Amino acid sequence: MALDTVADYVSYARVLLQDQVVPYRYPDNDLVQALNIAVFESRRLRPDLYIGGAALPSFSAPDTTAVAIDPQYRMAFVYFMCGHAQLRDEENTQDARASEFLNKFSAQMVSIA
Amino acid sequence: MSTNPYVTRILDNLRVRLPGALDTALKLELFNVLNEFLKKSNAWQEDILVDVKPGVTDYPIEPADGVINRVMQVVNSAGINVRATFAVPPDLILEVAPVQNDTLTVTVSLTVADTDRDEFPVFPDWMFSNYYDDFIDGALGRMMSQPAKPYSNERLSIYHLRRFHNAVARAKAEIQHGNLYSAQSWRYPAFASGRQR
Numbered sequence: 001m002a003l004d005t006v007a008d009y010v011s012y013a014r015v016l017l018q019d020q021v022v023p024y025r026y027p028d029n030d031l032v033q034a035l036n037i038a039v040f041e042s043r044r045l046r047p048d049l050y051i052g053g054a055a056l057p058s059f060s061a062p063d064t065t066a067v068a069i070d071p072q073y074r075m076a077f078v079y080f081m082c083g084h085a086q087l088r089d090e091e092n093t094q095d096a097r098a099s100e101f102l103n104k105f106s107a108q109m110v111s112i113a
Numbered sequence: 114m115s116t117n118p119y120v121t122r123i124l125d126n127l128r129v130r131l132p133g134a135l136d137t138a139l140k141l142e143l144f145n146v147l148n149e150f151l152k153k154s155n156a157w158q159e160d161i162l163v164d165v166k167p168g169v170t171d172y173p174i175e176p177a178d179g180v181i182n183r184v185m186q187v188v189n190s191a192g193i194n195v196r197a198t199f200a201v202p203p204d205l206i207l208e209v210a211p212v213q214n215d216t217l218t219v220t221v222s223l224t225v226a227d228t229d230r231d232e233f234p235v236f237p238d239w240m241f242s243n244y245y246d247d248f249i250d251g252a253l254g255r256m257m258s259q260p261a262k263p264y265s266n267e268r269l270s271i272y273h274l275r276r277f278h279n280a281v282a283r284a285k286a287e288i289q290h291g292n293l294y295s296a297q298s299w300r301y302p303a304f305a306s307g308r309q310r
Contacts, residue, residue, distance in 0.1 A: 046262070110262065111263050
């Protein structure tokens with residue numbers, strides 16, 4: 001999986017979320033929305049990811065739309081999607097996982113983590 | 114992107130020394146480095162021939178490549194300096210209108226012209242070999258000075274930018290001396306060359 005399209009991101013996030021069996025615990029739309037929010041967050045932390053782009057990319061479905069992110073930072077986006085999805089869970093263990101994913105996203109964006 | 118081996122090598126050097134850096138950011142800063150280097154050093158110069166007519170003082174000038182940064186010298190066909198200004202490009206304004214047809218040689222210093230972000234700006238190849246290390250220092254210094262990046266490093270940024278600014282000053286002096294080792298910085302004035310007594 002090369003993490004080229006929205007479907008790739010959603011599908012790989014499901015691997016880390018252990019949510020690969022239908023019916024999904026985390027709906028597709030929620031994960032796509034998490035990807036959109038990851039774009040906003042990455043624009044804040046790393047504006048150089050969008051040099052030359054007139055507008056930020058936005059996605060609406062887990063389809064074959066390309067996600068043009070530099071390969072060095074694609075995994076960080078997946079981590080953000082997982083963390084954002086797990087924020088809604090209430091168990092203590094899930095809270096810790098959510099926080100870990102989100103911290104990993106931030107760390108990878110701004111440091112050699 | 115250019116297939117110039119120097120450009121490829123410069124980018125490879127930068128990628129190795131700036132973990133997490135994006136190629137688009139490298140190209141952006143490399144453009145800034147070239148622009149600053151050329152504007153401050155006057156290292157890239159070109160002679161433009163301008164045919165002048167009696168009574169006309171305004172002549173737009175255009176280089177073959179790049180963008181004119183400043184006019185270094187204007188001489189007529191007899192080799193005598195002509196007073197002119199270049200306040201608003203591209204118009205060269207002669208202080209005194211010519212009294213006869215003549216061809217002026219306008220020496221200009223150039224800088225890089227804006228280009229597509231994926232393309233490398235047009236630039237003389239000889240400069241890559243002469244100032245290769247200096248361009249790397251400039252780009253490293255600028256990249257490392259960016260805040261909150263994996264490659265941010267204030268101390269190394271200061272180190273590389275100091276080396277870069279020294280290189281700019283050295284290049285400026287070298288160009289003034291015609292890139293000759295230990296060359297004299299003066300020459301006999303025009304009136305001593307035998308044309309006038």
